Amino acid sequence: MPSNRVRLIAGNWKMNNDVPAAKELAEGLVEKVPVNGVEVVVCPPTIDLACTSHKLEGSSIKLGGQNVYWEEKGAYTGETSCAMLKSVNAEYCIIGHSERRDYFHETDEDINKKAKALMAAGIVPISCCGESLEVREAGKHVEFVVDQIKKDTEGLEISDPSKYVIAYEPIWAIGTGKTATADDAQEVCGAIRATLVEIFGEETAAGIRVLYGGSAKPENIAGFLEKEDVDGALVGGASLVAESFAAMVEKAGE
Ligand code: 13P
Numbered sequence: 001m002p003s004n005r006v007r008l009i010a011g012n013w014k015m016n017n018d019v020p021a022a023k024e025l026a027e028g029l030v031e032k033v034p035v036n037g038v039e040v041v042v043c044p045p046t047i048d049l050a051c052t053s054h055k056l057e058g059s060s061i062k063l064g065g066q067n068v069y070w071e072e073k074g075a076y077t078g079e080t081s082c083a084m085l086k087s088v089n090a091e092y093c094i095i096g097h098s099e100r101r102d103y104f105h106e107t108d109e110d111i112n113k114k115a116k117a118l119m120a121a122g123i124v125p126i127s128c129c130g131e132s133l134e135v136r137e138a139g140k141h142v143e144f145v146v147d148q149i150k151k152d153t154e155g156l157e158i159s160d161p162s163k164y165v166i167a168y169e170p171i172w173a174i175g176t177g178k179t180a181t182a183d184d185a186q187e188v189c190g191a192i193r194a195t196l197v198e199i200f201g202e203e204t205a206a207g208i209r210v211l212y213g214g215s216a217k218p219e220n221i222a223g224f225l226e227k228e229d230v231d232g233a234l235v236g237g238a239s240l241v242a243e244s245f246a247a248m249v250e251k252a253g254e
Contacts, residue, residue: 007225007252008165008209008232010041010126011239012066012094013048022048026055028242035060036253038232041092041126042239046080053088064092064126067100070110070117082121093118094234096128096152098171108151115156119163126165126211126234127152129192133172141170142191149195158200161207166192167234173214175236182223182230185212189229218247225252 017025022044033040043064044052053063069079085093095118096111115125129148131141145168158164168188173180189210196205212224213234224230232252238244 005207005209005231006037006039006162008039008041008211009245009249009252010043010064010092010094010165010167010211010232010234011245012097012213012234012236013042013044013239014066014099014236015045016240017044017048019048019051022052023055025240025242026052029061029245030056030059032242032246033059033061033249034246034253036249038249038252040249042245043092043094043126049085049088049090053090062092063088063090064094065090065123066094066097068093068095068114068118068123070113082117082123085123086121090123092124092126092165094126094128094167096148098128098130098169098174102171108148111152112154112156115152115164119156119158124163124165126167128167128169128213128234130169130171130174130214136170136172142188145188146191146195149192150199153196153199158204158208161200161204162209165209165211166196167211167213168192169213169234171214175215177215179215179220180212182227185224185230186227189227193229216248218244218251221248221251222254 041062041064043066065085095114100106118125129145131144135144209231211232211234212230216233217238
């Protein structure tokens with residue numbers, strides 16, 4: 001399949017860094033992250049978006065949210081709208097992270113609504129999927145993830161495939177230090193691509209980036225990126241240290 005996909009390294013800070021710490025990390029990233037043709041995004045907590053945006057101004061590093069609500073405005077205490085994300089120049093937003101699915105009961109239907117709202121607002125969703133250890137041990141991981149993809153993309157219209165991103169994050173590899181092997185990642189990312197071909201056709205599917213996430217770090221990222229259907233990484237822990245995140249961007253550019 002022909003590919004013109006630009007590699008993407010995205011950092012998910014999760015619930016880490018208060019405002020002073022976010023500013024410091026953003027400064028470190030601006031200084032250390034190389035400009036090498038790799039697309040780079042950082043996704044701080046909502047409270048840090050404005051100050052991080054300010055620090056990233058003039059750099060090549062882009063900003064993303066970690067979550068969004070699909071309604072435009074109103075009585076939705078604690079939520080953040082697409083317009084609010086746009087107002088701080090966020091160009092990306094993670095949706096459907098397994099932590100949000102597990103701890104905050106987000107469903108595939110919610111994730112689908114979030115994707116539609118973001119795309120209508122011109123923000124690129126980074127839509128997460130991935131199986132639990134139990135599902136993997138039962139050998140049903142491919143089937144499980146394919147089902148998530150079908151539900152999460154239902155009714156989506158993708159005119160520019162570079163504006164929709166999928167992140168495959170096996171839950172058992174998140175924050176555990178247990179990484180999937182590059183072959184494990186390719187098996188599922190390849191199945192995701194095949195599902196995208198079924199849904200959107202060959203040309204669109206060939207342009208959608210599929211990232212791997214789960215204990216990705218400078219030492220193992222190259223192996224994932226060698227695989228045909230892995231176009232980058234969604235990085236948790238290693239994105240909290242400017243040097244290691246910069247090293248991953250460096251490797252992705254080689
Ligand atoms: P770790 O890189 O800390 O395993 O987290 C992965 C992740 O969940 C990124 O969204």
